[in-house]
Amino acid sequence: MRPSQRLSRIPPYLFAELEHKIADRRAQGIDVISLGIGDPDTPTPSVVVDALARAGADPGTHQYPSNRGRAEFREGVSAFYERRFGVTLDPATEVVPALGAKECIFNLNLAFLDP
Known part of the structure; x- marks a missing residue:
């Protein structure tokens, strides 16, 4: 082949x-x-490492989330955008988790551009 x-x-x-x-x-x-x-070329802050360790020890994090992502994550993204950019996002309808920027940009093109 x-x-x-x-x-x-x-x-x-x-x-x-x-x-x-x-x-x-x-x-x-x-x-x-x-x-x-x-x-990153600097060490990860210990607060982040500690939070990851706690999340890894929680059996509730040992499965894939729904395709919409965890509600807590979407709410955190929404809060970040509000603090950082002054933009209000509805975490239920305006935050879509992706596996990275390239995946998101690719999917946006598929969704909104015809060949």
């Missing part, structure tokens, strides 16, 4: 290419400040 032609036309993943370039520069002794992907 051969891969489809469509697969052969997909360009390399940009961030994988950037990782290779960064690794090459660092191997040459060049100090690189990566502005590529959103990986």
